[in-house]
Amino acid sequence: MKTELVHIGTIGKPHGVRGLVHLHPYVENPKDLEDFGELVDDRGERWTIVWQNSKVAALYDGQKKRVEDRTAVEKLTNRKLFVPRELLPEPEEDEFYFSDLIGLQAKIKRADQSEAVFGTVHIVHDYGAGVSLEIKRDQGENALIPFTKLCVPEIDIKSGWLLVNPPNEVEVRPSNVKDQS
Structure with a gap:
């Protein structure tokens, strides 16, 4: 059975020159993106994030290596981030994924x-x-x-x-x- 993935965020533009990114979460609590652990993007690459402030995060690749420069982050702009559906809570009545x-x-x-x-x-x-x-x-x-x-x-x-x-x-x-x- 194929694992259903849910789009929970998008990597935005770089923030500064040290590899930080603006991250656009599509969940009620943005901290959840960090708490989910490993996320997968729309190209199958795996990422973890660490929030630096309410809208800016550091990205770590599948080998836990931090993306450290602006040029590398620019190549990731607009990548969609997904999490397996089973990690998400069931929606309340009149709420939908x-x-x-x-x-x-x-x-x-x-x-x-x-x-x-x-x-x-x-x-x-x-x-x-x-x-x-x-x-x-x-x-x-x-x-x-x-x-x-x-x-x-x-x-x-x-x-x-x-x-x-x-x-x-x-x-x-x-x-x-x-x-x-």
Whole structure:
């Protein structure tokens, strides 16, 4: 059985010239990244971290050798860090790991209250202003749905589906109409 990995952080830009990095944790308590011990990146390389302050860390490779210069750290920028799922606690009710949402069937309710397949959750986006789900559709373009209680009112991870209420599309003015203001 393949071990499921969960994305818990990303290596950011270098901090100074001595190999320190800005680290972007995706866990409630950033100290957890250090406490997990060995992390694996998106290229299969293993790392441990030691926080230097609330946003800056020292990196140690799989042989426990510290990355000590800015040039080496620059090559690691944007690497994603993962931990095996079994090391994470079970989420509370109405909490989800993004990896649990990927692959869920997205259903939509029709006017007559019957359900239809809308697509499949393909990607979970989080750029800091709110989470959105990218739904892969069989026909047409993928749909981007805000991950809010209004747009995603029901989720059943165990049964493998979620219900979506896509927001009405914003009307776009034709490009040949000039603004009168």
